[in-house]
Amino acid sequence: MEMLLEVSYALDTFYFLMSGLLVMWMAAGFTMLESGLVRSKNTVEILTKNIGLYSIACIMYMLVGYNIMYGDSSSSIIPGLSFLVGGDNSVADVVAGGEDAPYYSNISDFFFQVVFVATAMSIISGAVAERMKLWTFFIFAVAMTGFIYPIQGYWSWGEGFLDELGYMDYAGSGIVHMAGATAALAAVLLLGPRKGKYGPDGQINPIPGANMPLATLGTFILWMGWFGFNGGSELKVSDVESANAVAMVFANTNLAAAGGVVAGLITARLLFGKADLTMGLNGALAGLVAITAGPDTPSMLLATIIGAVGGTIVVFSIVTLDKLRIDDPVGAISVHGVVGIWGLLAVLLSNGDATLTGQLVGIACIFGFVFVASLIVWLILKVTMGIRVDEEMEYQGMDLAECGLEAYPEFSGSAVTRK
Amino acid sequence: MEMLLEVSYALDTFYFLMSGLLVMWMAAGFTMLESGLVRSKNTVEILTKNIGLYSIACIMYMLVGYNIMYGDSSSSIIPGLSFLVGGDNSVADVVAGGEDAPYYSNISDFFFQVVFVATAMSIISGAVAERMKLWTFFIFAVAMTGFIYPIQGYWSWGEGFLDELGYMDYAGSGIVHMAGATAALAAVLLLGPRKGKYGPDGQINPIPGANMPLATLGTFILWMGWFGFNGGSELKVSDVESANAVAMVFANTNLAAAGGVVAGLITARLLFGKADLTMGLNGALAGLVAITAGPDTPSMLLATIIGAVGGTIVVFSIVTLDKLRIDDPVGAISVHGVVGIWGLLAVLLSNGDATLTGQLVGIACIFGFVFVASLIVWLILKVTMGIRVDEEMEYQGMDLAECGLEAYPEFSGSAVTRK
Amino acid sequence: MEMLLEVSYALDTFYFLMSGLLVMWMAAGFTMLESGLVRSKNTVEILTKNIGLYSIACIMYMLVGYNIMYGDSSSSIIPGLSFLVGGDNSVADVVAGGEDAPYYSNISDFFFQVVFVATAMSIISGAVAERMKLWTFFIFAVAMTGFIYPIQGYWSWGEGFLDELGYMDYAGSGIVHMAGATAALAAVLLLGPRKGKYGPDGQINPIPGANMPLATLGTFILWMGWFGFNGGSELKVSDVESANAVAMVFANTNLAAAGGVVAGLITARLLFGKADLTMGLNGALAGLVAITAGPDTPSMLLATIIGAVGGTIVVFSIVTLDKLRIDDPVGAISVHGVVGIWGLLAVLLSNGDATLTGQLVGIACIFGFVFVASLIVWLILKVTMGIRVDEEMEYQGMDLAECGLEAYPEFSGSAVTRK
Amino acid sequence: MKWITAVIKPFKLDDVRTALMEIGVQGLTVTEVKGFGRQKGHTEVYRGAEYVVDFRPKLKLEAAIADDQEDKVIQTIQKAAHTGKIGDGKVFVFDLEKCLRIRTGETGQEAL
Amino acid sequence: MKWITAVIKPFKLDDVRTALMEIGVQGLTVTEVKGFGRQKGHTEVYRGAEYVVDFRPKLKLEAAIADDQEDKVIQTIQKAAHTGKIGDGKVFVFDLEKCLRIRTGETGQEAL
Amino acid sequence: MKWITAVIKPFKLDDVRTALMEIGVQGLTVTEVKGFGRQKGHTEVYRGAEYVVDFRPKLKLEAAIADDQEDKVIQTIQKAAHTGKIGDGKVFVFDLEKCLRIRTGETGQEAL
Ligand SMILES: Nc1ncnc2c1ncn2[C@@H]1O[C@H](COP(=O)(O)OP(=O)(O)O)[C@@H](O)[C@H]1O
Ligand SMILES: Nc1ncnc2c1ncn2[C@@H]1O[C@H](COP(=O)(O)OP(=O)(O)O)[C@@H](O)[C@H]1O
């Protein structure tokens, strides 16, 4: 029996590590997606930003974030504060068996959680692309991944008051995706649109991304990584029910994304007359975000539909934000924020334990807190080091200004007919 | 004992899910490979096509294909028809143990199977690249993934008549790869070659792909994903014999691909005097296709040789098809069709249970059925919505015509010295 | 109990296979990294070189290398010689249980080891990029992967004299990384720098890489694959202690890389005033190499610091090698060699079993042997077939000279302002 | 007929083109070029080694026009391309002997 | 000597080059350009926002020729580049004062 | 004023630019072009099918200069761009009627 408990512990730990690894891989996905959707003159900067933010997120979460989110606290609103990550389980504790025995490595849990915070942060970098100062962004990453994200994460996954109120968010449509999008929204409102994006009389000038294959690759990477993101969030695989649940989550995650692609492409086709690839890609991601709040309960058909609705919403959302002059080069606010909300509500369709109140309160609290907290940090940064590069630098491109490097130095760029 | 059965069930389920995830990743591989081998003006369209077909395949197989392939039927030729995918195993059934007890999640099996049908469909998109109408292709995808593929799949993996006749096809050299290539051949014959590909007096004009790193990346992705494709097809890992078999399959799959690369590069070097990268890439894939019908029985040395023969065949096949004016921009028909047949015959080298008759009948039935069925569907599409874009659109590029988007808008493209 | 041993065997085998798969994926990482850091005119050649070397490594190691490294020998210095890889474990042996019973598939071990040798070889290709003859390189690959690497590998991992002396190298900072870098150094010294790299009066002309997103993607792939590289080197996951150790290795590997990125970016910023992306990427890899010799013993904080020191060293090393006119286009010698040594010494910080003598002797023996052996092989190749393409070919680019193909034929390349 | 060659800052293209259309110029051919002049390039650092990129991206506009349009065209370009900062570019005027429209075979001013 | 500048549709390059070689033109310099003229651009949609790409890709051919070849060259280009559809392009003729072959130092017609 | 157009081998750009600066040429416009001439292209094989790439990458330099600089400029370019191997390129000289600096409105030699 002891050996069996050990093998079972090993299997769950291994499952956590594989899931975490897949979520880590999403960092590459965001990087490719974003570097495909910006102009070539801003590509090196977005690459630097993405690999940098992932690193900062990992370090900050190790230093303080993990303990804020999952440490002890006497309040269900204000989390505790302590540093570094504790040790792992002893063999004795594991083989003791029973309800309370640990069934997977604590460190594997840390690894799985740390990649989630990186995801939340990645969402922001796309929205502020092509105009925000690099080092300002990095400072914000410190605040977001060390404090803002963990605090609201504590409320639900850390067994704080949102958990008590019955807020249901399986793998984080709200806690991860909407939280990231909210911080992005705060930033974009302060930053303003890219120069040349909006004309004087309501005119919207498109600024096409430089490299569509990269954007597509990024989407596929994200899709793949999402199996770890959602699949790992069952937190256990080692018995029949958990294994079935994980399998269901995989199948539903896949079908929601598929539904999102089809819906995104068809919606774009109906609205614009063309099969707009970028809407198909955003549709895939929207499908994934939509199912993330509850991939375990719907049937496959319902999961497909939830994803398809997400893929439809995202097209309208992108067009609407553009009309509102909220300039989001990669559509992050729509994909992760607007569709994240849809995902949280869609939980009600198949999960009897979820309540409309619970979901709405959760949305309101996360949005409210993250928006205000981010806005304050962004404002402080704006006043102190500045958040936006100057006009000439923006025109020249972030790459030369911030990184002294070109992404594609031999393909001379600056095409004749583009802004 | 019950808990042990549960852990074992969990391990096999997890193994299925990881394998399926790797096969899903092959969709990205095909996408990158194909987008590297077409011209830049047709790149967005091929990206859209690939992410779209994967999505359609997943949805159609969920709706109807899986049940056709694995559902009940009173005939060994005509499969049954029913919709959606059933529920999962109960704990009781699993822990009952014994021969008939389910040992992995049904849904994980569905997930593993659904990514296979997407692979078959991906094969087609490369062969028809740069000239086929996007939406026509999508309609064909509905027919192929919902019906044509599942019907012939039923014959062998669904325990239909090919299975009874002893046709051996471990992971689908025939059922997946040759089937895909056959549908591609039917399409290419109807479509005709790309404009400018063949000159008036037997002249063959090369049309180089726009992005070799992408094509190479795609090949590596496919190679990686193939470990899931073949490795998962053992269908079990949880005992010593299965685990050893899966390990053997991994090692042989890897070596067959390696043999294919070396043979492809050397053959090209001998024939053309240069180390033609694209032939090395096709060699890798040929090695993988060749071993797919029987990666469990050969020794590693034999596996390497089977792959190397595949890598040699593919070079000659590509050159020959070009002489026959069968225009296949990425070499899909050679890699998956011609080499698929070699793979099915190579099973005889190491698997005593395989018979020449069984293999030949299998090849003939799959080829015959898929060719005729696809041809009919393509013909109907040709008559109704048309299958080929008009000349001017083809010249301008599919991207503007179908997607209204350029893949690399800043790298002005349309080089001086190319067609 | 027997079934439990079987399940445990299956889990460890599966863990090996997943780890090996991740290391295989590193081949794609090196390929993308290198193809991003060379000029476009040398891109096809480096792609061909990478996929070719991986294939050669797999075949040679199967034919002879694995047995040299892990076979029987009566000497602790001179390994035995035999061919091909033996069979797998019988069920009886496994279920016998006890200390000596095999607990994972031999073939899965082979698969895991074979991808390591490919990694060592990949390191070399970057350093000799843009000037070495392709087929010469391939011949060297035969010698390196069949003989040089396995011989020194035998000394430690094959239980030879370095193992006896207490040399500690968990996953191969020395055995894999420094060994590869040493062979690269021998090659670079014989080859000389790229034409135009160094001016007459100490001037250093930068030769920017053509595609930064690819280089970044390659880094992320390597980062991901490294979880297999280090995580699999625990060689067991199926009990609590092993599972905890693997989890620790994952977390530390990730944090060391993160530390490397942050240190690399900050160091570059302080030295050059810009956030040099390529130094961030090299920092990530340096962090990974640094932790590889001992990812199991440090705390997460220490792991982060070990990585950060690696990320700092690498910047200074790259600049120094440039001053010494040792031309290494991708920084491989610095990342894998110089930082590899740092990693071996850093083991002393947290692993009480390691001794300074043991580590220094290990470094000296591996470096000495690989350097001399490689130099001899390179010299023989230089005299016989030549190791460097002629000046005009180098100017024109390796792609046309060796492969007859362009990487990006439509993006006309040869920018005005570059060398 | 005259042949006007103007080197301008890339982001001024739309303004110049619109202004030229308004005064009746019907055709234009644009080339991406690199300019070297009083306006200096910028310094980049690649892996620790500094280097100067001397050339700046510019656009070259070429237009064949009737003789009597010359002054107006020059002035229009100057006005539309002007920022007042170094590197604004130049306008050059050549004599154009002949002109032919390939499609119709028209020649001379008809063909502009 | 004369300097011929022709703007043509890209896919006509091979035809024009072959035709020019046949009548003895030995050298040619080709530039990728963007043309603006009677032929209109196309509309693209990017993420819901429409925009017009006004410029069409064209090739500019330049050849220095002897005076007596002028008519033949113009006619040859016109024939080879002709499709009859809008956007076929133009041929322009300039006077060329001097010409020098760098390799040999030859000048004038020798150097063409 | 004169307008010098030189087609040279790409890797000679730095030498030519430096040499021209030394003799006082202040501005230069450079275009990437493809050249067709006595120097032949190379053969490539793509997936078994051979084809010839006829054109070679070259750079075209254009500089407006004062009349009295003409000879010196031509000689300087010839010397700096010379390798003696086929394909070294050519120098062409045109008459330039007018010149205007957009930034200041200066014209003629002032504007060079
Ligand atoms: N003499 C010249 N011949 C050809 N092109 C020139 C000449 N002088 C300037 N140019 C072009 O004009 C551009 C702007 O010139 P520059 O001297 O930098 O600024 P400004 O015109 O404001 O003095 C240069 O980048 C170059 O392309
Ligand atoms: N006046 C002009 N000056 C310079 N280039 C011109 C002029 N007119 C036309 N062109 C070039 O010729 C191309 C074809 O001209 P366009 O007016 O579209 O068609 P067409 O010559 O058939 O009337 C244009 O795209 C442009 O590059």
Ligand SMILES: Nc1ncnc2c1ncn2[C@@H]1O[C@H](COP(=O)(O)OP(=O)(O)O)[C@@H](O)[C@H]1O
């Ligand atoms: N008559 C010409 N008109 C325009 N460009 C020419 C002419 N002849 C040569 N060139 C340009 O000069 C380049 C070099 O010419 P080429 O005949 O190859 O060598 P060489 O000048 O050494 O004889 C060509 O690639 C082409 O760009």
